[in-house]
Amino acid sequence: MANLTFSHYFSIYDLNEIQIRLADIYLLRAEMRAKSGDIPGAIADLNVIRKRAGAKEYTPDENLEEAIALERDKELFLEGICTRYLDIVRNRAFREKLRGKFKTLSAQDVKDGALFFPISFDAFQNNTKMTQNIYWKRNGFAI
Structure with a gap:
């Protein structure tokens, strides 16, 4: 497969990724x-x-x-x-x-987006109207 470029942000490369050693x-x-x-x-x-x-x-x-x-x-x-x-x-x-290594999520945390990954910095570069999920903004992932 050749290197296919979809935009200057995203590319597919022909490489072998190690899954297990x-x-x-x-x-x-x-x-x-x-x-x-x-x-x-x-x-x-x-x-x-x-x-x-x-x-x-x-x-x-x-x-x-x-x-x-x-x-x-x-x-x-x-x-x-x-x-x-x-x-x-x-x-x-x-x-x-x-035990004690993970935070217990409240109903409000779930409502605020805790079950989703934080939105990446690159996404904000591509869409300036986008905002971070409330949960992640509250926990230090604000852009």
Whole structure:
């Protein structure tokens, strides 16, 4: 596909976007092996990633599941929108890890647009009559 330009703001490029990496697969498999009792397999998978990163190998004095979770945090930091969130939900750790991390929305917040994303700065550049949602304006996304 050639580079198609729709306007000077929007373009489509022919590129390959990474959706999942081999390190993610190794660490997911390590997590599942640990949960199913295949401890040697889980340690082997974890150590593949640690060795590649130049980190020390797993030692028995570490909690294996915590070591895998920490390695996922380090290895996949800032990759994907919700990798960490999905890890927490998958491991049913949301009560401990997420409690108090999210604001409870009131009925007024919802009415004011809290369930929608804030309108981007570029949209305001293209339409000067547009205004930010009330909720987001109130929470610091005013343009």
